[in-house]
Amino acid sequence: MSPDTHLVRPDAAEQAVIQTLPLFEMMRMRAATTARRHPQQGFAAPERDSHWRWVNQFTHTHRRLGPQDKEVVSPNNDTVYSNAWLDLSEGPVLIESPDMGDRYWTLGLLDAWTNPFAYVGRRTTGNRPQRTLVHGPGWQGRVPPEVTQVIAAPGHDVWLIGRILVEDDGPDAQQVRRLQAALRMQRLDGSDAAMRVDTGIDGRDTRVPDAATYRRVVDAALAGNPPPGGEALAWPLAPEALAAALPVVYAHLRTAGQPHDLGGGWAIPVMVRTHWGDDWLTRARIARNFIGALGMDEAMYPTAEVDADGAVLDGAKRYELRFAPGRGPQVGAFWSLTMYRRSDCLFVANPIDRYSIGDRTPGLVHGPDGSLAIRLQAEDPGPGFNWLPAPPGEPFYVVLRLYQPQEAHLALRFDYPPIRRL
Template structure:
């Protein structure tokens, strides 16, 4: 390969790394928007059409379990509210009801995966709210009843909502009532729903062809230009794009690059509200953890090995113990979730427990105030905090820290290693 060809290939790799988040967000828009509106019907009569509804909430109403296989490493704490905003025809107002004392959040991500704004318990409280979100070209008058105005950097915004659920019965019903009161409207109160062509089959998560990638990114760029200070050489040289797509996509999947926390713990995502010029990490997260919110909202320390550095396996017994005064520090809540390594899904078990945390009924503290959690396949008996593991299979665990304290955010918290018994 001559030097000119090398330069083209290297340049195309850089452009793919820089623009991959934009492509993947458009793929997620196609995958997570609804074909059908509750009152306006289908966005298109043809089931094969890429037409979808935007400016419309869709919700989940139950916590996920082992029978749910669509999402890897799911959480067992919250249900979701999802919407894509299209701001090209003017602002959209997010109406949310009184949420009581419940933990909830709406994270707003721009088309480049920057989690640039939040509505919810941590940032705006739980009172009834009307949040106006507008694109870069709008300079209108903000009505007096708007509680928050958010200026989006582009015309496409992904709203990812989480609502804490205590059970799958009465509390889930209360959350469902709150979700049904959430609306997306125009300034005059009219339904903001719009039909759009999402351009792509969102079910295909493979490496895109060069033609498709060029078409989608070019269209998305017209609606969502790079942030100030980010220079982009677009379009890239056509000859180098196809091999670069294969190279970059495969490299991002293989290279995890987590932040080491010590004791066998690592955190895969570290962002507050903007990835800045760290384009490689931004691309890695878009490929592997798309939709991640900022660490001030939630952190996800993950452990795949025990205190000896040996991979966790359900043929062994383990204990994770937080010493007295050394517990996790959060303003909302924390949980520890078990996943089978082979498919990154929940582990079915006799007590239907997939996570354990500070809200788990009957959580037992030691006499000295410490907290021990047993990770194993067999029931350890009464009086033990047990998180069931898959029998004879490799597993990993994820700590979810909602509204973590400063020592977690600064990566100075001393996470105890998982000890084999």
């Protein structure tokens, strides 16, 4: 046994996994979402199974995600993504963003512990052209005069998740593609900021990790990303304690009840602004099931896994969600309701290729009194209904995404209507 290994009780081992799991899952996402190839400098490594990737470089999705996309759990179907992982160990990175017109967009910055500590975008810095300097701990260099804002990161690794609203898969998607191409990343001297890093893990493997892989990945991440706020870790663990704790914790995080009950079957899994504080269990649960979630000032995610009677939502049944007249979601940007299969937290293919429905959905039908009813079911309810297809014969859940939620939501005063079985 190595001298740095702690002998701990099983419950303490599980606590250590709960604390460090966000760090591991972030490194897994780094491996899954960074590019193998640089546009000018080529592959980070020639071998196809290599774990070397490029960081400090944007990658983009130019279409909304669908059922064929399995890298990110509970993905949204409203925006395209502009993704980047920053490695600040060799100095700051300068991010250039174009004029976004009046479009919703945000660049959310998460530290390696999943704290959403900063934003650039419509809500916080506006839609004008911007130059954002992001630096790591201890940097004290000169800020160039053209920089519009400076962001100090708490560690060397930062996940930057850009979301840009897209209205369709045609002309608007092409316009958004041009905006994405104008997002650039460089060093202060104007050189390309891109770096090669060994991610050390297969990001496509979403199974419970083995103890050796988990230990190696967490140790490497801790070197550049100390625990937030002086958080004390009982780490590292004895191999046998870690091996026993990992499957227990991962199973618990998937089945644990939702926090922040709103009534009527609704709950909010994410109630964070910029930092999780000492709520390590929720932090771990979000990292496993909802990683990359924004802070609540930017977006809120009320989620329903059960109907008005507390029964699990199931695609073998038919349901309706009805917003009374004048009682729809209150947002500064837009809202959507998204459908997921419960078993893997992903979209399910359906006949009309619809995975979300919301205030921007073409052809949305309101009742004569102004109410809005949405049918949640596997079979087509026919004309005249707002239909969000459910997976046939499988449990599902829905997420009500609220972009720039207003005070009634932020203060938990909004009355969320229950999902009623028909």
